[in-house]
Amino acid sequence: MKANDIVKSIIKVKMPIIGGKLIGKFAVKNARKDYKKNIKPPFSPPGYIFPIVWPILYTTMGVAYAIVTNKSNNKNLKVIYYTQLGLNYLWSILYFKYKLRFSALIESFVLLGAVITTTVKFFNTKKIAGILLVPYMLWSGFATYLTVGNWLLNKENPSYTEKNGK
Numbered sequence: 001m002k003a004n005d006i007v008k009s010i011i012k013v014k015m016p017i018i019g020g021k022l023i024g025k026f027a028v029k030n031a032r033k034d035y036k037k038n039i040k041p042p043f044s045p046p047g048y049i050f051p052i053v054w055p056i057l058y059t060t061m062g063v064a065y066a067i068v069t070n071k072s073n074n075k076n077l078k079v080i081y082y083t084q085l086g087l088n089y090l091w092s093i094l095y096f097k098y099k100l101r102f103s104a105l106i107e108s109f110v111l112l113g114a115v116i117t118t119t120v121k122f123f124n125t126k127k128i129a130g131i132l133l134v135p136y137m138l139w140s141g142f143a144t145y146l147t148v149g150n151w152l153l154n155k156e157n158p159s160y161t162e163k164n165g166k
Contacts (some may be wrong), residue, residue, distance in 0.1 A: 002100055008077055009070060015063035018060045023089050024051070027097040038160060040147025047060045047132065057136045061085070064129040068122050084114035095147070099163045108144040115140040 032047045065081050068074070091111055095104035119137045123130020154160035 005070065009066040012069065013059065013068040016058040016061045016065075017055060019089055020054055023092045024054075025056050026094045027089075030094050034052040037148055038157075041146060041153060044074040044146060044149070053139065057139060060132045061136060064122050067129040067132075068076070068125045072125070074125070077125060080118050084111065084118045087111040087114050091143075093107065099161055100148075101151055101155070101161050108140075108147045112137075112140045112144050140154060 005093070031050070035047045061081075068077050087107065087110060091104055093105050094100045094107055115137050119130050119133040121130075122133055150160075
């Protein structure tokens, strides 16, 4: 592998992690406080789990993407990958920054579909890349369940849907 290819692979792996950190800093900064005060559906994990899980998932996303694009310039794979990644970031902005909880709920189903599509396409291109995305796909399904549950349990609470509780 050439030095240029190694650098490209490192960038591909690091990009979703860096994006996730930026989203965390600008959109999700009060998420733990917000999460604590809402009624949660059964099987909701404690708030400290999310900042542990997401860097792992972002890393596996980046590795899977590097695997399927290292020897190929398949524009379809790139579009599918960046679509799901953009939807991933958008969910946090909708849900936490703007408290557009119902929009985030709808978006979570679109995101889940994009993640499933990405996982299948990656698996069909390089099996290991698809396998690396399976935990992300499962977590996205779980996150959709949590979004629906939180919506149903908290939608009548004004502080749940109004930015800054106003």
